[in-house]
Amino acid sequence: MRLSRFFAPTLKENPTEAQIVSHRLMLRAGMIRQHAAGIYNWLPLGNRVLQNVARIVREEQNAAGALEIIMPTIQSADLWRESGRYDDYGAEMLRIKDRHERDMLYGPTHEEVVTDIFRTNLKSYRDLPKNLYQINWKFRDEVRPRFGLMRGREFLMKDAYSFDLDYASARHSYNQMIVAYLRTFARMGLRAIPMAAETGPIGGTLSHEFIVLADTGESAVYCHKAYLDKPIPENVNYNADLSHIVEDWTSLYAAADEKHDPKKADELGADLVSARGIEVGHTFYLGKKYSTALGAKVVGPDGNQVEVEMGCYGIGVSRCVAAIIEASHDENGIVWPDSVAPFYVGIINLKVGDKACDEACEKIHDAIQLQGCDALYDDRDERAGVKFADMDLMGIPWQIVVGPKGIAKGMVELKRRATGAKEELSLESAVSKLSATI
Amino acid sequence: MRLSRFFAPTLKENPTEAQIVSHRLMLRAGMIRQHAAGIYNWLPLGNRVLQNVARIVREEQNAAGALEIIMPTIQSADLWRESGRYDDYGAEMLRIKDRHERDMLYGPTHEEVVTDIFRTNLKSYRDLPKNLYQINWKFRDEVRPRFGLMRGREFLMKDAYSFDLDYASARHSYNQMIVAYLRTFARMGLRAIPMAAETGPIGGTLSHEFIVLADTGESAVYCHKAYLDKPIPENVNYNADLSHIVEDWTSLYAAADEKHDPKKADELGADLVSARGIEVGHTFYLGKKYSTALGAKVVGPDGNQVEVEMGCYGIGVSRCVAAIIEASHDENGIVWPDSVAPFYVGIINLKVGDKACDEACEKIHDAIQLQGCDALYDDRDERAGVKFADMDLMGIPWQIVVGPKGIAKGMVELKRRATGAKEELSLESAVSKLSATI
Numbered sequence: 045m046r047l048s049r050f051f052a053p054t055l056k057e058n059p060t061e062a063q064i065v066s067h068r069l070m071l072r073a074g075m076i077r078q079h080a081a082g083i084y085n086w087l088p089l090g091n092r093v094l095q096n097v098a099r100i101v102r103e104e105q106n107a108a109g110a111l112e113i114i115m116p117t118i119q120s121a122d123l124w125r126e127s128g129r130y131d132d133y134g135a136e137m138l139r140i141k142d143r144h145e146r147d148m149l150y151g152p153t154h155e156e157v158v159t160d161i162f163r164t165n166l167k168s169y170r171d172l173p174k175n176l177y178q179i180n181w182k183f184r185d186e187v188r189p190r191f192g193l194m195r196g197r198e199f200l201m202k203d204a205y206s207f208d209l210d211y212a213s214a215r216h217s218y219n220q221m222i223v224a225y226l227r228t229f230a231r232m233g234l235r236a237i238p239m240a241a242e243t244g245p246i247g248g249t250l251s252h253e254f255i256v257l258a259d260t261g262e263s264a265v266y267c268h269k270a271y272l273d274k275p276i277p278e279n280v281n282y283n284a285d286l287s288h289i290v291e292d293w294t295s296l297y298a299a300a301d302e303k304h305d306p307k308k309a310d311e312l313g314a315d316l317v318s319a320r321g322i323e324v325g326h327t328f329y330l331g332k333k334y335s336t337a338l339g340a341k342v343v344g345p346d347g348n349q350v351e352v353e354m355g356c357y358g359i360g361v362s363r364c365v366a367a368i369i370e371a372s373h374d375e376n377g378i379v380w381p382d383s384v385a386p387f388y389v390g391i392i393n394l395k396v397g398d399k400a401c402d403e404a405c406e407k408i409h410d411a412i413q414l415q416g417c418d419a420l421y422d423d424r425d426e427r428a429g430v431k432f433a434d435m436d437l438m439g440i441p442w443q444i445v446v447g448p449k450g451i452a453k454g455m456v457e458l459k460r461r462a463t464g465a466k467e468e469l470s471l472e473s474a475v476s477k478l479s480a481t482i
Numbered sequence: 483m484r485l486s487r488f489f490a491p492t493l494k495e496n497p498t499e500a501q502i503v504s505h506r507l508m509l510r511a512g513m514i515r516q517h518a519a520g521i522y523n524w525l526p527l528g529n530r531v532l533q534n535v536a537r538i539v540r541e542e543q544n545a546a547g548a549l550e551i552i553m554p555t556i557q558s559a560d561l562w563r564e565s566g567r568y569d570d571y572g573a574e575m576l577r578i579k580d581r582h583e584r585d586m587l588y589g590p591t592h593e594e595v596v597t598d599i600f601r602t603n604l605k606s607y608r609d610l611p612k613n614l615y616q617i618n619w620k621f622r623d624e625v626r627p628r629f630g631l632m633r634g635r636e637f638l639m640k641d642a643y644s645f646d647l648d649y650a651s652a653r654h655s656y657n658q659m660i661v662a663y664l665r666t667f668a669r670m671g672l673r674a675i676p677m678a679a680e681t682g683p684i685g686g687t688l689s690h691e692f693i694v695l696a697d698t699g700e701s702a703v704y705c706h707k708a709y710l711d712k713p714i715p716e717n718v719n720y721n722a723d724l725s726h727i728v729e730d731w732t733s734l735y736a737a738a739d740e741k742h743d744p745k746k747a748d749e750l751g752a753d754l755v756s757a758r759g760i761e762v763g764h765t766f767y768l769g770k771k772y773s774t775a776l777g778a779k780v781v782g783p784d785g786n787q788v789e790v791e792m793g794c795y796g797i798g799v800s801r802c803v804a805a806i807i808e809a810s811h812d813e814n815g816i817v818w819p820d821s822v823a824p825f826y827v828g829i830i831n832l833k834v835g836d837k838a839c840d841e842a843c844e845k846i847h848d849a850i851q852l853q854g855c856d857a858l859y860d861d862r863d864e865r866a867g868v869k870f871a872d873m874d875l876m877g878i879p880w881q882i883v884v885g886p887k888g889i890a891k892g893m894v895e896l897k898r899r900a901t902g903a904k905e906e907l908s909l910e911s912a913v914s915k916l917s918a919t920i
Contacts, residue, residue: 051549051612053603077599079554080586085599086552088614094552111489114524114532116517116636117555117619118576118588135581138556140588143573143623148518150556150578150588161515161523165491174489176526181555181619185581198554 045387047422047434052089054434065260066366067192069378073438075365075386082189082197089438090365092386094200097364098179100231100383101202108224108282110175110204115157117181121147123156127337136184150183155334155356158205162352163340169209172342172352173217177204179361193366194262194322200362206355207335209344214353218250218329219286221357223277225254225325226293228359230276232368233381236324237271239298253300254325254359258370261320266309267298269317322367323360330354378439379462382481387420388412389478390440392431394447396423404446404456404471411475415482436461442481444474483825485860485872490527492872503698504804505630507816511876513803513824520627520635527876528803530824532638535802536617538669538821539640546662546720548613548642553595555619559585561594565775574622588621593772593794596643600790601778607647610780610790611655615642617799631804632700632760638800644793645773647782652791656688656767657724659795661715663692663763664731666797668714670806671819674762675709677736691738692763692797696808699758704747705736707755760805761798768792816877817900820919825858826850827916828878830869832885834861842884842894842909849913853920874899880919882912 052074061078062068070076075090086094102112118140124130138150151157158176166174179202189197206217222238229236234256241253255265257272277289297312299305300321309316334340335351344350365384372379382388389412393405405421412419420440422431435443445457450468458474459466469477490512499516500506508514513528524532540550556578562568576588589595596614604612617640627635644655660676667674672694679691693703695710715727735750737743738759747754772778773789782788803822810817820826827850831843843859850857858878860869873881883895888906896912897904907915 048608049547051551051603051609051614074603077603079595079598080556080558080584083554083556083558085554085595087599087603088549088551091550091552109487111526112529113489113526114529116521116523118518118521118621118636120518120521138578138580140576140578142576143625146518157517157523160517161525165489165512165515165525171489176489183556187581198556 045418045420047420048424050420051087052434052438053087054437062192064191064194064370065373066194066369069369069373069437070192070366073378076192082186082195084193084196084198089386093365093380093384094362096384096386097232097368098200098202098361101228101359101361102179104224104228104231105177105202105204107280108175108220110177110224112178113161113176114178114180115151115154115161117150117183118148119151119157121149123160123338124149127156127334129156136186138183138185152182152184154178154203155205155330156338159334159338159340159354162207163338166207167342169342169344169350173206173208173213175204175206175217175220177202177357191262193362196362199360202359202361204357206357207340208353209342209350211353214329214355216286218327218355219290220282221327221355222252222290222293223280223282223286225327225357225359226276227280229254229256229324229364232364232384234324234364234368234371235272237265237267237298238294238327239265239267239300240294240303241300241326242302250329252294252327253323254327255300255321256324256367256371257319258322258367259320260370261322263301263321263323264304264318265298265300265321266304266316266318268296268312269315270296271298272317322363322370324364324367325357325359327357328355330356373439376433377437380439380441382441385439385441387440388417388442388482389419390435390438390443391419391421392428392435392443392445393421393423394428394431394445396425398448400451401446401448404451408444408446408456408471408475412478415479417482442478444478483856483858485858486862488858489525490872490876491525492875500630502629502632502808503811504632504807507807507811507875508630508804511816514630520624520633522631522634522636527824531803531818531822532800534822534824535670535806536638536640536799539666539797539799540617542662542666542669543615543640543642545718546613546658548615550616551599551614552616552618553589553592553599555589555621556586557589557595559587561598561776562587565594565772567594574624576621576623590620590622592616592641593643593768593792594776597772597776597778597792600645601776604645605780607780607782607788611644611646611651613642613644613655613658615640615795629700631800634800637798640797640799642795644795645778646791647780647788649791652767652769652793654724656765656793657728658720659765659793660690660728660731661718661720661724663765663795663797664714665718667692667694667762667802670802670822672762672802672806672809673710675703675705675736676732676765677703677705677738678732678741679738679764680740688767690732690765691761692765693738693759694762694805694809695757696760696805697758698808699760701739701759701761702742702756703736703738703759704742704754704756706734706750707753708734709736710755760801760808762802762805763795763797765795766793768794811877814871815875818877818879820879823877823879825878826855826880826920827857828873828876828881829857829859830866830873830881830883831859831861832866832869832883834863836886838889839884839886842889846882846884846894846909846913850916853917855920880916882916
């Protein structure tokens with residue numbers, strides 16, 4: 045992609061409306077623009093990251109056996125009256141009347157809709173277990189939207205809902221999601237720690253928040269330091285018993301503010317980490333709360349009707365984009381982990397119009413594209429300083445600098461954004477070094 | 483994917499609420515379920531097709547140089563007041579008040595929002611041309627939602643918006659979209675014909691509807707028979723002049739009902755095709771309608787401010803899913819074109835529990851997956867007739883039937899859904915024949 049044809053309106057100055065670093069850098073890098081309070085446009089650079097994050101979430105949900113569906117953003121109020129939550133939910137629910145004066149709403153969550161799908165289509169214990177998820181936009185009418193994507197009103201979420209015949213099976217479904225989440229956040233370059241949590245208005249009796257540690261996090265968190273380098277599960281067989289993995293990841297002390305127990309924490313002594321955290325995911329074992337309210341039953345092996353056991357599991361997909369920036373940036377801008385970067389490679393042409401420079405840049409660009417990988421080629425007629433600054437601000441993981449002096453000797457400079465390490469290499473070596481990492 | 487773990491609640495009987503074949507078959511194949519009038523849940527099978535259609539649209543938009551963004555579904559009414567459309571739009575616009583009593587709406591289209599993005603971020607003729615598109619949900623509050631996805635309320639749409647300095651450049655942007663659309667619909671297995679159209683409430687002076695021919699189409703259409711087998715442009719250089727391609731595709735007679743001129747049509751004699759059609763896309767040259775209303779200007783090469791020339795280009799992504807079914811089905815169900823099929827290969831195990839059958843099916847399943855292609859393996863304990871019927875209803879393009887008699891000789895049956903052609907092959911030949919087509 046040629047930057048001259050792309051659309052990334054970067055800003056030199058810090059926008060005054062942005063109080064936290066992710067909001068500031070997303071505006072400055074030209075990733076997002078505010079449309080209205082808590083409602084954002086995603087520009088091309090932001091959209092590319094959002095899609096990468098969504099892809100990782102999707103791949104790990106699929107690997108864990110969940111099935112992707114799409115539920116509507118606009119829901120009928122009827123199901124919420126049936127579950128009893130229509131009046132309870134409060135002003136955060138965006139309530140709407142359609143042209144026939146029917147009560148509708150923009151879904152802040154989808155327990156009612158998915159339970160309705162279940163009860164009208166699945167009738168036998170043989171259909172279980174099932175885990176249905178979607179990646180779709182939700183709306184919560186926050187009274188004071190702030191912090192950019194962290195506390196916005198319209199946001200992209202992954203929400204999964206599991207249905208099981210009994211507690212043991214429901215617990216296995218819960219464990220599948222815990223393990224999938226560990227892998228999902230790790231693949232985004234995040235260290236997310238599951239912490240026991242309150243269940244709140246969603247209901248249920250067992251719940252974990254996945255909290256990313258970041259100096260700029262929204263709340264205080266406390267955990268055993270062993271969580272900082274605990275290995276992420278690999279080559280998981282999701283059909284096998286996962287309780288030992290979940291046990292390993294949930295038995296040591298880890299608590300956000302609300303659940304923090306100073307006495308227990310103190311017992312850890314030097315092993316206690318106290319830090320700031322950002323919630324990026326939440327898992328809930330729901331039991332029969334919604335299946336009872338909405339009559340979601342199957343015929344069990346003995347011929348009797350059984351209300352199904354449910355769980356629900358959220359990941360804030362758009363929130364993850366902001367959390368990654370909070371966890372990975374420096375004074376020059378964003379430092380994207382390779383897996384979510386909007387472009388894996390940036391090419392900086394120091395002398396646009398110089399035949400040797402232009403040809404070398406196009407050669408590199410085409411070679412990278414041939415690997416099935418997108419490169420961002422800065423072919424603008426701008427000063428070198430502007431180009432370096434924008435490439436760092438946008439956080440491109442690998443940057444190749446092509447200048448007239450170097451290219452006369454066939455050499456380019458390869459820079460790693462995360463470390464700042466630079467090396468001079470022949471054009472061919474730079475391309476093959478990159479290709480080997482793709 | 484094992485069908486026993488999948489979620490495709492097929493129906494034997496025709497649902498009484500469905501009046502047209504696509505609606506009927508999408509319900510019967512377990513692709514969708516209605517949530518409320520004109521609002522649908524997409525179950526896993528439907529979601530897979532929808533994603534395939536969206537992927538084709540995205541690839542062709544990108545190839546034509548358009549840049550993907552995401553605009554919010556919930557918009558502020560302010561911009562619509564500025565353009566003068568807030569009062570004009572009528573009851574199809576879903577109007578909402580947020581908790582602070584601010585007027586909001588669920589976007590039925592995004593000219594205002596994208597023009598606002600343009601005017602606040604792009605200032606120079608050097609930034610032009612730009613074409614920004616999104617694939618996102620829209621809502622139009624139809625007074626009588628009907629025909630399933632054909633006239634629903636919440637629907638998935640691709641909408642692109644081009645910005646140019648002058649008419650010649652705007653016309654080139656328009657031509658890029660025309661050519662991209664020809665390729666997009668062809669890749670979905672549709673023959674879509676661009677027909678001169680009214681511009682309606684969107685405005686502008688030049689407009690084409692892309693109409694798919696289908697016996698069950700919503701409106702009468704008339705065109706020169708040359709359109710039926712005109713070759714689709716291949717290896718397009720979108721930077722080159724495209725006017726000869728567009729000329730070739732728009733100069734012969736083609737008109738939907740409203741623009742039909744019986745006198746002109748009669749002149750075609752035996753070359754006239756009169757048929758039924760379904761609109762799947764629409765292109766509009768808008769001129770300066772929105773740039774004037776919202777003040778979207780750039781500094782031109784001479785230093786003067788110029789209002790930009792715009793175009794807008796829609797594809798009904800969810801509508802395409804229905805249109806493909808209208809155009810491609812038989813008495814047994816859906817006949818998916820390979821490119822959009824939810825699964826490319828179906829595997830039918832005629833004797834689940836038989837060691838040889840089970841092993842053969844798993845071997846085929848794994849071999850197909852290794853090609854990066856998804857197979858649907860019917861491992862249910864059901865009668866052969868039910869399995870054949872469901873696989874045809876779901877429209878799986880290639881079907882491999884594994885039975886105990888055949889597999890004792892190492893043989894399986896390979897069936898092509900579209901033609902019904904069957905052949906007996908060794909398991910290895912069947913897999914390598916399929917692999918060669920992937």
